[in-house]
Amino acid sequence: MSFRSVMEPIFARLPAVARPDKQVLFKNKIMWTLAILALYFILSNIPLFGMSAESIDLFAHYRAFFAGATGSLIVLGIGPIVTASIILQLLVGGDIIHLDLSDPRDQSYFQGAQKFLVFIMIILETLPQLFGYIQPDAGLAAALGVDTWVITLFLFIQICIGGVLIMYMDEVVSKWGIGSGISLFIVAGVSQSIVTGLVNWLPGTDGFAIGLIPKWVQLISSGELGSLFSSFDGILYLLVNAGILSLISTVIIFVVVVYVESVRIEIPLSHTSVRGARGKFPVKLIYASVLPMILVRALQANIQLIGVLLAGRGITFLGEYSGSTPVNGIMYYLSAINSPSDWIPSLVQSNYASMGFDAPALWQIGLHVGVDAFLLVAGGIIFALFWIETTGMGAKQTAKKIYNSGMQVPGFRNNIASIEKYMQRYIPKVTIIGGAFIGLLTLFASLLGTVGSAGGTGLLLTVSIVYRLYEDLASEQLMEMHPMLRSFLGKED
Template sequence: MSGRFIDRVEPLLRLVPTVPKPKVALSMSSRLLWTFLALTAYMVLSITPLYGVNVAQAAPLFNPLIAVIFASQSGTMAELGIGPIIIAGIIMELLAFSDIMNIDMEDPNDQMRFNAFTKLVAVIIAFGEGAIMIAAGQLGVITPSLAFIVWLQLVFGAVIVILLDDMVSKGWGIGSGISLFILISIIRTVFWDTFSPIIPPGQVLPLGVVPAIAVGSYVAAVDHTLAALSSIIYRIGYPSLVGLVATLVLGGLVLYVELMEVSIPMVLTQYGGYKISYPFKVMYVSVLPIIFTAYTVALIYNGLYFLATTYNAHASNALLNAIACVHQISLNGQLTTAPCTSSLLYFLQSTPLQLTPQFVVVHIVLYALLSVVYAYLWVNLAGMGPEDQAKTIAESGWHIPGFRSSTRVIARYLERYINALTLTSGLIAGVVAALGDVMGVFGTGIGLILLVEIVIQYYSLAMQEQLFEMYPMLKRFAGKL
């Protein structure tokens, strides 16, 4: 055990800032207060501009889709959002499940080291990500003298978010900081797209759909023309009526699918053949595959866009034209740079300025295929495959009626279910995310899935806490299971 890597780096892990667990279990009201304070601190970071950065020139983190997932706010202390935490968590989970780190997750000491190591990796990622953003011009033009100061601000904001997540997750708050920050980020985006009274440059109607409908209706009543009102139906680059309807419809569909389960009958022989139904969610792999998909597409798009603007700025190379081509188009009376509709770059956009039927088809197919591929990879790497599930069931003393109580037999039986659920969940996540891009869903399609999942999670936690407060002995019993 002494030769393990995590044991050798333990002295370094002690230097990682952390939040201690509460000495006694806090009441529901106290946890709600700490949750509110953590949320307030994050909101303060998300509205505090970075010194030395022109907020108007700052671009979203990679693209608006990734910005929503990472709860990032452009040009603020929350520019990196929870990105470093999510990336570090994924890396550490893969290392742990693949036994590369040789960690016993049932050992409290190993759990503490694992969590500390995850935070250390998150801080390292924040250092690197902040430097890359500045070097790539993601925050606009920054003078060399201010670059170091901006970099320190990005890292400082990321460390505060890491500690806030640590505080909420260790029992001071409710749920996890990651879920909390994603939830408030998506809700704020949806609320802003629905009710914002701000009129964007070059527009005559407010940004929010509800104020835009009110102004459009007033113009229609005064000028007896429906031009302004009809323009709200679908606005490229801005919230629209189609986006609002799609948000409600897809949100209801995602909620319905999230609550769907496939139950497999099980028997516990040692207690007289007690029967239960072992549930598997239809959204078996949740949103992780589509997060990987969006991240992959965003990285490829940024690379090709750099290639187009740097080496093919005049669209003179025929080969590059088919891969990465940009041109000037008129949008709302202003010239702007956009990918050529005939190039691969065009189909990798999240929200195109020129919507074509080809984009709709290719975008949906691309997201669906990548999401399914990542779903299968994640299931096999993260300990969610048939063998892993069968091992858990067999060790618990359960078996499938009519089959031998063997891990191999149970795995063979579960294989068809898990493979089908992996395909279904990956496909649903990919299609919903792509439709969100095409139809202008508020908060993006991925954000909508996350919103529904987190709301269900917090609802379950609230019901559980209420039950534990009514029956304290039940909490003690659950803690021993």
């Protein structure tokens, strides 16, 4: 008896959100999407009952694109979903698990395996955080007359419930709403960070407001702006702490992503039965979207999780940590660059001094930036290639969709093999170029920082997701007016 024959019935029995029996009306899709978005914000503001104030967020630096909220019911965010996707994409892409994702049965098995793996990852990502990081409230335990392990168990149950809710909320949006829940949650979390970074009037460590707008209002009204321009440290403060670099980075990323999303190669198509009926198949420069960047950063986050857990047990051969921040060793080089404070020497020295560690040498900082650049570019290419194959966007799957829609490439034989051969000229090459480009763009945003400390990856994802959501909205409206377009766009339910 094979492993697949044993697991397939288990995957089939996993609870799932039912698919709609007929096409969901556009207004109903909007309502489902908004309802899930509202539920996400409600859950992100429900604190974990019994959590101590001394708890540490292991994924603080990756919070923006994990779409979770520190100390809330959805502290895991989309982490388990993304991690499960990474594992399966590597196994399928490396041909360790033999699946033909153009085959409906194999596709169903892949989706079942992914959901099963998400349940496992929810548990595996929850347990390490409860061993010294998300701590139980000893005062609450004493007040209730129970041992702290009872509070820890209750925390475990809450976090697991939150992880399962996020998984099924994503499934609801994918089947009944517009786009995907993962994309929706990322946009919600990053947008909240950006708005907070612009208008937060609470005072920071420098005495001025944290938000960009109130901080500049205070700087101008206090008369200190002129004195800051008169020294190097003052100019550095304005660039980094006062948010000039992050504002420039945010604007540039927004403009570049919107422009690049419109850059495409248009492959001419003609109808096999209707003379004169022609169309075009667009292959965007960012063909695989920017979602593979989530996979790259999630891989780094899981590597850092291993380092944190080992360091917490006194095993520091991979590197030491201050909270969830690696300060030396191989884990330092494998960590993500998040802001100018991670690579500008004077800021790095200041941060290390506050943590009580010796700052890395200049060459070590340079190597750190170089390693992160390599991981983003190489990882962007690899995961982009895996992404298009596992989501039905590869040359073979695309050729099949074009053929089934009754279209063909002019001048080529009307069969799937000929269309696939033509698509192979463009799709893999554009995917590689797009993956490398999006990796470099992520590095640029990470080096300069972003408004609200949303992170370069988070901002990049948000702008691209919002742009594609706009395209999805237009596509849904068009298909509602012209239902025959659904077969060509691969939207049959």
